Amino acid sequence: MTGDTCGFDGVPGSLIAALRHLATTPQLTVALDFDGVLAPLVDRPGEARGDDRSLRAISDLVALSGTTVVLVSGRSLDSLRAVSGSPDKVLLVGSHGAEYDLGEGNAGISITNEEKRALTELRRAMHDVLERHPNARLEDKPAGCALHTRGLAPDAAHAAQRDASRTVGQRVPGVTHRAGKDVLEFSVVSATKGDAMQRLRLHTSATAMLYAGDDVTDEDAFAALEIGDVSVKVGEGATVADHRVHGTVEVSQMLRVLAADRRNHLLGA
Ligand SMILES: [Mg+2]
Structure with missing residues (x-):
C-alpha cells in the first residue's frame, strides 16, 4: 500500500x-x-x-x-x-x-437435450419480443437470453419486460426468470x-x-x-x-x- x-x-x-x-x-x-x-x-x-x-x-x-x-x-x-x-x-x-x-x-x-430444445424456443420467443420493442437489447447466453432495457424510458422498459415475461411464460413454461438492474433474464438452467x-x-x-x-x-x-x-x-x-x-x-x-x-x-x- x-x-x-x-x-x-x-x-x-x-x-x-x-x-x-x-x-x-x-x-x-x-x-x-x-x-x-x-x-x-x-x-x-x-x-x-x-x-x-x-x-x-x-x-x-x-x-x-x-x-x-x-x-x-x-x-x-x-x-x-x-x-x-x-x-x-x-x-x-x-x-x-x-x-x-x-x-x-x-x-x-452442460445442458440436457430437453434444455437445448427449450433454449431454441426461448431464443425464437425473445426475438419476436425484440421486434415489438426494438430499442431493447437482446443478449444470447449459453443457457438463456437476457433482455436489456438500460437507457429506455421507464414505461418502455416496463412494457418490454412485461411482454417478454408473458411471451416466454406462454411459449416456454418452466424457464427460470431473473430480474436484475435494467435486465430481465431467462435461463433453461435453474x-x-x-x-x-x-x-x-x-x-x-x-x-x-x-x-x-x-x-x-x-x-x-x-x-x-x-x-x-x-x-x-x-x-x-x-x-x-x-x-x-x-x-x-x-x-x-x-x-x-x-x-x-x-x-x-x-x-x-
Ligand atoms: Mg452486479
Missing part, C-alpha cells in the same frame, strides 16, 4: 474488523460479482471495465498462498473473460452459476449464485469466504454463506448481507484492506 494516499473512510469499522478476522483463515476464497462491484455500471455491457485499484488488489490477493479469487457473474463466461481484465489465476463463474472456468481446462456448460458458492466452497476447500454483490441475484450468494464468512452488499436495496458499502470505489478500498491484512497475516507481521 505504499504510495496509496486514499483513505478508507468508505469501509465501515465493523467491516474492517470482519476483514481483519477473515484474513486469518487458513484457506480464503474471495468471490466477487463484476458489474456494479468491480466495474461501474455502464449502458453498454461490452464497455464495462474493472476499477484499476480493485484489479491490483485482486492481483495481490491471488499471489498469496491459501487465497483464491473468483468472479461470479450473470454474464456468460465469454463476456466475463472479455471485460474482466483479471489475472489468469482468477477463477470465473458465469451465467449465474451455470458456467464454470475453474482453471482446469473444464470450462463450459442454477443460482447460491449454488455457485456451495460448489466453490468445496472446490477451493475454503475455510471462510467473502462475497460482494450489488444486485438481487446476489442475494442467493449471500444466503449461501455460513458463520465466519463475510457478505457485503454494494449500494442500495434490501439485503440479507451483513455489511454494506456505497459503490465500486469503496469495494476497491475493502479489497486493499483485505489484501494488506492477508499479506501481513501470512508474513506473521
Whole structure:
C-alpha cells in the first residue's frame, strides 16, 4: 500500500474488523460479482471495465498462498473473460452459476437435450419480443437470453419486460426468470449464485469466504454463506448481507484492506 494516499473512510469499522478476522483463515476464497462491484455500471455491457485499484488488489490477493479469487457473474463466461481484465489465476463463474472456468481446462456448460430444445424456443420467443420493442437489447447466453432495457424510458422498459415475461411464460413454461438492474433474464438452467458458492466452497476447500454483490441475484450468494464468512452488499436495496458499502470505489478500498491484512497475516507481521 505504499504510495496509496486514499483513505478508507468508505469501509465501515465493523467491516474492517470482519476483514481483519477473515484474513486469518487458513484457506480464503474471495468471490466477487463484476458489474456494479468491480466495474461501474455502464449502458453498454461490452464497455464495462474493472476499477484499476480493485484489479491490483485482486492481483495481490491471488499471489498469496491459501487465497483464491473468483468472479461470479450473470454474464456468460465469454463476456466475463472479455471485460474482466483479471489475472489468469482468477477463477470465473458465469451465467449465474451455470458456467464454470475453474482453471482446469473444464470450462463450459452442460445442458440436457430437453434444455437445448427449450433454449431454441426461448431464443425464437425473445426475438419476436425484440421486434415489438426494438430499442431493447437482446443478449444470447449459453443457457438463456437476457433482455436489456438500460437507457429506455421507464414505461418502455416496463412494457418490454412485461411482454417478454408473458411471451416466454406462454411459449416456454418452466424457464427460470431473473430480474436484475435494467435486465430481465431467462435461463433453461435453474442454477443460482447460491449454488455457485456451495460448489466453490468445496472446490477451493475454503475455510471462510467473502462475497460482494450489488444486485438481487446476489442475494442467493449471500444466503449461501455460513458463520465466519463475510457478505457485503454494494449500494442500495434490501439485503440479507451483513455489511454494506456505497459503490465500486469503496469495494476497491475493502479489497486493499483485505489484501494488506492477508499479506501481513501470512508474513506473521
Ligand atoms: Mg452486479
